[in-house]
Amino acid sequence: LKNSLPEPSLIRLCKLYRLLQELEQEQIRDISSAELSEKIGFGSHNIRKDISFLGEAGHAGLRYNATALKEHIGFQLGLNKSKKACIVGLGRLGASMINYEKFKISGYEIVAGFDSNINKLETLHTNVELFPSHQIAEVVKRKAIELAVLTVPPDAVHDVSEKLVSGGVRGIVNFAPVLLTQKWPGVFIRNIDMIGEFDILSAMSNYSGDRRLHLNGSF
Amino acid sequence: LKNSLPEPSLIRLCKLYRLLQELEQEQIRDISSAELSEKIGFGSHNIRKDISFLGEAGHAGLRYNATALKEHIGFQLGLNKSKKACIVGLGRLGASMINYEKFKISGYEIVAGFDSNINKLETLHTNVELFPSHQIAEVVKRKAIELAVLTVPPDAVHDVSEKLVSGGVRGIVNFAPVLLTQKWPGVFIRNIDMIGEFDILSAMSNYSGDRRLHLNGSF
DNA sequence: TAGATTGTTAATCGATTAACAATC
DNA sequence: TAGATTGTTAATCGATTAACAATC
Numbered sequence: 001l002k003n004s005l006p007e008p009s010l011i012r013l014c015k016l017y018r019l020l021q022e023l024e025q026e027q028i029r030d031i032s033s034a035e036l037s038e039k040i041g042f043g044s045h046n047i048r049k050d051i052s053f054l055g056e057a058g059h060a061g062l063r064y065n066a067t068a069l070k071e072h073i074g075f076q077l078g079l080n081k082s083k084k085a086c087i088v089g090l091g092r093l094g095a096s097m098i099n100y101e102k103f104k105i106s107g108y109e110i111v112a113g114f115d116s117n118i119n120k121l122e123t124l125h126t127n128v129e130l131f132p133s134h135q136i137a138e139v140v141k142r143k144a145i146e147l148a149v150l151t152v153p154p155d156a157v158h159d160v161s162e163k164l165v166s167g168g169v170r171g172i173v174n175f176a177p178v179l180l181t182q183k184w185p186g187v188f189i190r191n192i193d194m195i196g197e198f199d200i201l202s203a204m205s206n207y208s209g210d211r212r213l214h215l216n217g218s219f
Numbered sequence: 220l221k222n223s224l225p226e227p228s229l230i231r232l233c234k235l236y237r238l239l240q241e242l243e244q245e246q247i248r249d250i251s252s253a254e255l256s257e258k259i260g261f262g263s264h265n266i267r268k269d270i271s272f273l274g275e276a277g278h279a280g281l282r283y284n285a286t287a288l289k290e291h292i293g294f295q296l297g298l299n300k301s302k303k304a305c306i307v308g309l310g311r312l313g314a315s316m317i318n319y320e321k322f323k324i325s326g327y328e329i330v331a332g333f334d335s336n337i338n339k340l341e342t343l344h345t346n347v348e349l350f351p352s353h354q355i356a357e358v359v360k361r362k363a364i365e366l367a368v369l370t371v372p373p374d375a376v377h378d379v380s381e382k383l384v385s386g387g388v389r390g391i392v393n394f395a396p397v398l399l400t401q402k403w404p405g406v407f408i409r410n411i412d413m414i415g416e417f418d419i420l421s422a423m424s425n426y427s428g429d430r431r432l433h434l435n436g437s438f
Numbered sequence: 439t440a441g442a443t444t445g446t447t448a449a450t451c452g453a454t455t456a457a458c459a460a461t462c
Numbered sequence: 463t464a465g466a467t468t469g470t471t472a473a474t475c476g477a478t479t480a481a482c483a484a485t486c
Contacts, residue, residue: 078425171420201390
């Protein structure tokens with residue numbers, strides 16, 4: 001790798017990877033950056049630039065081979081390797097995720113669910129192994145779990161995150177309605193907030209209605 | 220408003236608004252940009268700059284009044300007005316959202332749920348009014364619904380979005396595992412994708428492990 | 439070959455950071 | 463007043479877009 005990879009490029013490349021996976025299933029063999037642009041919504045310049053951060057993936061003058069490009073991106077970003085994940089907090093949202101089939105076929109295997117309420121562990125219908133929350137660190141370490149989804153109440157976020165990190169987790173998707181701002185070396189966080197998404201949509205709508213917002217391609 | 224508002228600033232201001240709301244509940248009266256910076260994780264320069272896009276909110280030399288600043292941002296971004304929303308697709312994920320209490324106290328009222336399966340409409344336990352999906356456009360218009368959450372299967376996304384837009388919706392949060400790339404004038408879209416979040420975390424972890432990623436403050 | 443398309447360099451554009459004058 | 467802090471201008475930094483040489 002010659003250069004470092006900007007975060008926006010990394011995110012676009014992840015999306016491109018999944019698009020190529022779909023195209024592969026549709027038996028599409030080769031595709032140009034212009035055609036990819038049309039399907040994914042960012043410019044063909046942008047796509048070629050992003051791809052080139054990972055080194056040459058095609059041959060100048062030829063179109064991309066869909067499978068080869070997918071494999072190339074997947075290998076460079078580590079998306080080709082299957083990873084283990086867990087769900088922490090088995091309320092309605094957590095329970096709706098623990099049996100979500102798409103994880104497995106996308107290379108993410110949910111191997112554990114946690115809740116502090118023993119009752120929930122006994123009543124929840126799932127094939128995933130369930131544990132009380134005080135075992136998080138131990139189980140994460142033993143099963144080599146790399147990723148976690150947080151669907152706990154706001155006041156549990158801090159404590160649960162510490163346990164996950166001490167168990168060796170590498171990434172957390174936080175769905176709890178509180179920003180997880182704490183940082184640990186080598187641990188990445190994505191905060192997803194429903195209210196926040198509504199806020200952003202409201203603000204954009206409010207601004208655009210007034211023609212005051214400088215709209216760009218990303219939304 | 221003198222200038223247009225960059226999208227990153229808009230998003231940060233939304234988060235700042237919710238932080239200030241919390242601080243208000245903790246009886247905090249005044250706060251400096253440096254203190255806000257510590258709590259929210261972006262630089263104090265950045266915070267003052269973002270705020271100044273909305274016009275003066277405090278007085279030079281004095282700290283911000285938490286309540287006044289919250290009201291100011293809320294008014295400018297339209298976050299002070301309560302808005303109506305709906306949930307489309309009442310599978311496990313949709314069902315987990317329809318009774319989520321935090322929406323109401325944050326100014327978003329869920330006034331309708333939709334599903335194409337009549338059975339689901341009859342068996343789901345909720346106080347929210349439920350309708351079959353073919354009534355989306357009519358109900359959205361009649362109830363003046365501005366926002367929608369999409370928790371339908373991938374192949375229903377396109378059709379359902381058209382109905383929502385024709386009913387007059389202004390924003391869509393798409394949780395379906397497919398990118399909603401179509402654009403309509405004055406309608407804003409936020410795509411949330413669990414697999415995508417895992418992909419981003421995996422890629423970041425993969426890169427940072429190699430010290431190849433240029434890390435910046437945003438994660 | 440001629441037309442098409444990639445990979446990459448250069449130019450533009452925009453956002454963040456730094457610095458500081460104005461203010462209390 | 464002196465110290466602190468905002469609002470804003472200027473400087474830096476980084477990402478996107480444009481252009482094109484290299485290649486098939």
